[in-house]
Amino acid sequence: MSQSSKPPKPPTPPSPPPPVPTSADVARLAGVSRATVSYVLNNAEAVRISEPTRRKVREAAEELGYVPHAAARSLRAGHTRIVLLPTSHVPVGPLYSTFLNELQWALRGLDYTVVQYGSLGLSGDEAARAWAELRPVAVISLGEIALSAHNVATLKRAGARAVLTVGPQSVPGAHALVMDQAEVGARAAEHLVERGRRRIGVVVPEEAGLELFSAPRLEGARSVPGAEVVALPMAYSEESAAALAQRWGSLGLDAAFAYNDEYAMLLMRAFQDEGLRVPQDVAVMGADDLLIGRLLRPRLSTVRLEMPTGERLAGLVDQAVREPSAVVRRHDLMAAVTLPRDST
Amino acid sequence: MSQSSKPPKPPTPPSPPPPVPTSADVARLAGVSRATVSYVLNNAEAVRISEPTRRKVREAAEELGYVPHAAARSLRAGHTRIVLLPTSHVPVGPLYSTFLNELQWALRGLDYTVVQYGSLGLSGDEAARAWAELRPVAVISLGEIALSAHNVATLKRAGARAVLTVGPQSVPGAHALVMDQAEVGARAAEHLVERGRRRIGVVVPEEAGLELFSAPRLEGARSVPGAEVVALPMAYSEESAAALAQRWGSLGLDAAFAYNDEYAMLLMRAFQDEGLRVPQDVAVMGADDLLIGRLLRPRLSTVRLEMPTGERLAGLVDQAVREPSAVVRRHDLMAAVTLPRDST
DNA sequence: TTGAAAGCGGTACCAA
DNA sequence: TTGGTACCGCTTTCAA
Numbered sequence: 001m002s003q004s005s006k007p008p009k010p011p012t013p014p015s016p017p018p019p020v021p022t023s024a025d026v027a028r029l030a031g032v033s034r035a036t037v038s039y040v041l042n043n044a045e046a047v048r049i050s051e052p053t054r055r056k057v058r059e060a061a062e063e064l065g066y067v068p069h070a071a072a073r074s075l076r077a078g079h080t081r082i083v084l085l086p087t088s089h090v091p092v093g094p095l096y097s098t099f100l101n102e103l104q105w106a107l108r109g110l111d112y113t114v115v116q117y118g119s120l121g122l123s124g125d126e127a128a129r130a131w132a133e134l135r136p137v138a139v140i141s142l143g144e145i146a147l148s149a150h151n152v153a154t155l156k157r158a159g160a161r162a163v164l165t166v167g168p169q170s171v172p173g174a175h176a177l178v179m180d181q182a183e184v185g186a187r188a189a190e191h192l193v194e195r196g197r198r199r200i201g202v203v204v205p206e207e208a209g210l211e212l213f214s215a216p217r218l219e220g221a222r223s224v225p226g227a228e229v230v231a232l233p234m235a236y237s238e239e240s241a242a243a244l245a246q247r248w249g250s251l252g253l254d255a256a257f258a259y260n261d262e263y264a265m266l267l268m269r270a271f272q273d274e275g276l277r278v279p280q281d282v283a284v285m286g287a288d289d290l291l292i293g294r295l296l297r298p299r300l301s302t303v304r305l306e307m308p309t310g311e312r313l314a315g316l317v318d319q320a321v322r323e324p325s326a327v328v329r330r331h332d333l334m335a336a337v338t339l340p341r342d343s344t
Numbered sequence: 345m346s347q348s349s350k351p352p353k354p355p356t357p358p359s360p361p362p363p364v365p366t367s368a369d370v371a372r373l374a375g376v377s378r379a380t381v382s383y384v385l386n387n388a389e390a391v392r393i394s395e396p397t398r399r400k401v402r403e404a405a406e407e408l409g410y411v412p413h414a415a416a417r418s419l420r421a422g423h424t425r426i427v428l429l430p431t432s433h434v435p436v437g438p439l440y441s442t443f444l445n446e447l448q449w450a451l452r453g454l455d456y457t458v459v460q461y462g463s464l465g466l467s468g469d470e471a472a473r474a475w476a477e478l479r480p481v482a483v484i485s486l487g488e489i490a491l492s493a494h495n496v497a498t499l500k501r502a503g504a505r506a507v508l509t510v511g512p513q514s515v516p517g518a519h520a521l522v523m524d525q526a527e528v529g530a531r532a533a534e535h536l537v538e539r540g541r542r543r544i545g546v547v548v549p550e551e552a553g554l555e556l557f558s559a560p561r562l563e564g565a566r567s568v569p570g571a572e573v574v575a576l577p578m579a580y581s582e583e584s585a586a587a588l589a590q591r592w593g594s595l596g597l598d599a600a601f602a603y604n605d606e607y608a609m610l611l612m613r614a615f616q617d618e619g620l621r622v623p624q625d626v627a628v629m630g631a632d633d634l635l636i637g638r639l640l641r642p643r644l645s646t647v648r649l650e651m652p653t654g655e656r657l658a659g660l661v662d663q664a665v666r667e668p669s670a671v672v673r674r675h676d677l678m679a680a681v682t683l684p685r686d687s688t
Numbered sequence: 689t690t691g692a693a694a695g696c697g698g699t700a701c702c703a704a
Numbered sequence: 705t706t707g708g709t710a711c712c713g714c715t716t717t718c719a720a
Contacts, residue, residue, distance in 0.1 A: 017668075020479070020503045022713055033691045038715055046716095048689065065501045070477040071415035071424075072713035075696050080415075087460065104462035113474075116431065116460035118448035130457075133414040135364070157409045159364045238638060269639045292636065294582060295613045324361075366697055377707045382699055390700090392705060416697035419712050691720080696713105704707080 021064040030060035037061075041068070074135070079159060083112045083317060084136035086119045086127065086145055096142075102310025103140075110318050112137070119144070124151050132158035138317050143167025143212055147174070162320030166313070168216045175320055177313070179305055181213050183336040185220025187303045188257045188285050189227045191338045197255035197283050199228045203244075203267060205259050206235040214259050217287070221257060232256075236263065238270070245270035254282060255344070261286035261293040264300055268343065283344040298342035305336050365408040374404035381405075385412070418479070423503060427456045427661060428480035430463045430471065430489055440486075446654025447484075454662050456481075463488070468495050476502035482661050487511025487556055491518070506664030510657070512560045519664055521657070523649055525557050527680040529564025531647045532601045532629050533571045535682045541599035541627050543572045547588075547611060549603045550579040558603050561631070565601060576600075580607065582614070589614035598626060599688070605630035605637040608644055612687065627688040642686035649680050 023041075027034045032053060039047050040057040060066075074080040085100075104114045115134065119127040128151035131139060139160055141147050149172040152163050156173065163174040170176035185202070192200055202221050204214050222229045230253060234240050244267065256271075258264035264286030268278055278284050278298055286293055286302040293300035308316075367385075371378045376397060383391050384401040404410075418424040429444075448458045459478065463471045472495035475483060483504055485491050493516040496507050500517065507518040514520035529546070536544055546565050548558050566573045574597060578584050588611065600615075602608035608630030612622055622628050622642055630637055630646040637644035652660075 017503070017505070018501075020501065023715095024713080034714080035692080035716080036690060039690090042715085044716095050689065053689080065498055067473055067476040067498065067502050069419070069479060069713050071419045071479065072696090073715075075413070075415045075419055075698095075712095076714050076716085078696065100462075101464055104464055108462070108465075114462045116462065118444075118452070118458045118460065120445055120448055121452075129411055132411040135413060135415065154409055154411065157362075157364065158411050159361070161361070236635075238635075265636070265639060291580075291582075292609070295609060367699095368697080378698075379700080379708075380706060383706090386699085388700090394705065397705080413697050416712090417699080419714095420697080420699050422712065689720105692718090694715105694717090696715095699711090701710090702708090704705100 020069075021066045023066070023068070025064055026057065026060045026066050029064060030056040032057060080135050080137055081112050082134055082136040082138075083107050083114050084131050084134060084139045085114060085116045086131065086139070086141055087116045099307050099310055103313055104310070106311040106314030107317065110314060112317075124148055127151075128154045131155060132160075135159050138162040138164070138321050140313070140317065141165045141167065141174075143179070144209070146212065147171050149173050161324045162317055164313070164317060164320065166308075168212055175316070177308060177316075177334065179307075179334050180220075180336065181216035181305075182220030182223070184287055184303050184305055185217035185222075185257070186224055187220075187336045187338045188217075188287065189221040189224035189229070191301065191303075191340060192255045192257065192283055192285060192344060193224060193226045195255075195279075195283060195344050197344075198226065199230070199253045200255045200257055201230050201232045201248075201251060201253045203232050203234050203256060203258040203263050205263065206233050206240070210259070217259065234263065234267070236266065238266065241266040241270035242273070245274045245276070248274070248276065248282070255285070256282060257285045258287070260288040261290040261300055261302055264302075264343075265292055265296060268296065268300070279342070279344050285344050289339055293341070296343070301341045301344040302339050303336055304339055306334050308334065364413075365410045367410070367412070369408055370401065370404045370410050373408065374400040376401060424479050424481055425456050426478055426480040426482075427451050427458050428475050428478060428483045429458060429460045430475065430483070430485055431460045443651050443654055447657055448654070450655040450658030451661065454658060456661075468492055471495075472498045475499060476504075479503050482506040482508070482665055484657070484661065485509045485511065485518075487523070488553070490556065491515050493517050505668045506661055508657070508661060508664065510652075512556055519660070521652060521660075521678065523651075523678050524564075524680065525560035525649075526564030526567070528631055528647050528649055529561035529566075529601070530568055531564075531680045531682045532561075532631065533565040533568035533573070535645065535647075535684060536599045536601065536627055536629060536688060537568060537570045539599075539623075539627060539688050541688075542570065543574070543597045544599045544601055545574050545576045545592075545595060545597045547576050547578050547600060547602040547607050549607060550577050550584070554603070561603065578607065578611070580610065582610065585610040585614035586617070589618045589620070592618070592620065592626070599629070600626060601629045602631070604632040605634040605644055605646055608646075608687075609636055609640060612640065612644070623686070623688050629688050633683055637685070640687070645685045645688040646683050647680055648683055650678050652678065 023034050023037045027037045037057050039049055040054050107114050124146055127145050132154050139155055152173040155163050165171050165174045166177040168181040170178050202218050234244050258267055264284055268284045276282050286300045289302045289304035293302050367378050367381045371381045381401055383393055384398050451458050468490055471489050476498050483499055496517040499507050509515050509518045510521045512525040514522050546562050562575055578588050602611055608628055612628045620626055630644045633646045633648035637646050
């Protein structure tokens with residue numbers, strides 16, 4: 001651009017953001033080559049660099065506040081250490097939070113970079129594409145988005161060495177840890193039948209995104225001999241619970257199995273406000289063994305699904321990444337256990 | 345490698361993973377140049393490509409299952425659209441989950457890629473470096489990790505155009521949305537004093553990672569004239585609550601302000617099991633206005649901190665990214681409001 | 689012990 | 705309307 005004339009500047013080009021320091025800048029400042037910088041900062045074993053040089057490089061990097069560019073690095077390397085964890089943040093409870101924590105911790109210990117990718121409102125195809133763009137070495141789908149075989153293929157073609165699904169159903173091509181939600185429903189219904197109940201209302205959340213869990217729980221309950229099951233839609237609100245409790249009498253039911261302990265709590269409260277006694281007039285059962293269940297009076301009977309530890313899952317991921325073919329596509333089933341308390 | 349001899353293969357080199365398709369592969373298959381592929385797939389406005397060519401390219405991409413490489417793209421572009429959301433998954437409740445959902449949704453609508461980065465167990469420095477490697481255009485710290493001015497500088501030098509903090513304290517260099525946790529404590533104590541209580545026990549969680557919130561809440565309560573405040577450590581468990589309830593009589597207190605509604609619920613339950621009447625013998629106050637607070641009997645009085653909507657925060661981020669200098673470093677304060685119910 | 693240079697995948701300028 | 709090509713930042717042979 002010519003310096004002789006001074007064209008009117010646009011309104012606010014205040015300061016062109018200062019350029020991000022690169023390894024070339026570090027090299028220049030330290031008076032060495034970019035190669036040397038790379039060797040020093042990565043503690044390359046295969047090459048001996050003199051101590052004075054190392055110091056110079058380290059100081060230069062420090063002075064400039066140099067941080068390597070992950071994208072450039074992985075582009076060159078041809079692969080990443082990213083483990084992608086899709087999340088769609090349904091309020092799924094502290095049990096799940098704790099598990100996520102463990103998992104992230106363990107994966108970081110294995111030198112993976114855990115990236116949670118919010119996929120709320122994306123279709124399976126859109127989500128899979130978006131994830132594939134990041135070239136993750138592994139994807140762990142916790143069942144919050146329904147993944148098709150085609151989606152799994154997309155991810156694998158994009159270099160994913162492992163795709164694990166933890167959810168109600170297994171997906172072709174992926175290593176599946178099947179949480180059999182149907183078993184949760186079955187255990188609950190069996191318990192209620194044992195307690196002499198026959199006509200069971202199963203509370204199904206109206207909230208979107210929970211069908212993957214709630215539908216199999218309902219079906220599981222239906223599959224139990226001796227149980228007559230009625231599906232009861234209910235939202236996670238006091239109003240909805242109150243409405244359900246009010247028409248309860250006309251339903252002719254003697255037990256309720258709620259989607260989880262939180263829905264059970266809402267409903268039990270509403271029952272009590274209606275003057276219904278738990279468990280005499282109506283038995284109430286929850287699921288997931290949340291802490292609140294033990295604090296309620298009567299204490300809430302529940303069904304707990306054993307989760308794998310985060311560490312175990314992290315190990316599974318790592319194994320699959322190292323030897324994708326060695327890991328035969330097992331279906332690890334997680335057991336559901338009944339915890340009888342006072343509400344049934 | 346020679347084909348004439350057959351050297352013993354290493355145990356399991358089963359199939360070298362098939363290479364990930366690149367835009368060059370698409371170009372080859374479509375019989376065009378890489379440039380053309382780029383134009384077509386990005387719907388470049390500045391260039392007119394014939395319809396037949398477009399179709400050829402699209403079909404080739406489809407056939408190969410081509411997905412662009414985000415790292416390569418952003419390397420070339422010199423910037424990303426990544427908004428980094430550090431998470432350390434303390435079980436912080438549905439209020440927060442909902443907010444995160446809104447935020448992610450709104451940011452995606454603004455064409456940002458939201459990446460949650462699990463930073464559990466990292467120091468501020470380690471975390472800032474790890475984040476900086478991803479070259480996010482913006483970072484939104486929800487206060488789960490204490491960010492120093494130096495950390496903010498690291499991020500900015502790495503190209504972050506906006507660093508927002510939402511938390512109890514403002515950080516130099518960052519645009520801060522200050523959630524004044526002290527105000528929460530103050531509101532609670534004021535309310536209790538109004539109700540004629542003087543000696544207030546403030547429940548402080550023993551769980552790590554909550555100090556950033558709990559300490560200011562305690563101090564806020566201390567600052568209220570007429571209130572004598574005693575700090576009471578308690579873990580999020582029935583046992584801990586029961587132990588506290590047992591020694592309550594010896595403490596000479598007439599009210600409890602718990603860290604949040606969940607801790608309040610635990611404690612209230614333990615009080616009742618000890619035969620203490622709420623609110624006659626002891627007033628109990630929670631915080632955060634969780635749903636459970638309304639389900640308890642007596643209904644739990646609480647203090648609610650108004651969160652900004654996810655959409656508003658997303659807008660703030662976008663504005664800061666577009667015009668970093670235009671956004672003067674405001675301190676947006678979020679108000680705390682008291683919700684008196686039956687437990688006080 | 690250190691440096692020069694190629695190349696990872698994609699974009700955009702300049703020519704044709 | 706399309707193709708050739710330089711370049712983004714980093715790692716890693718290969719030479720010196």
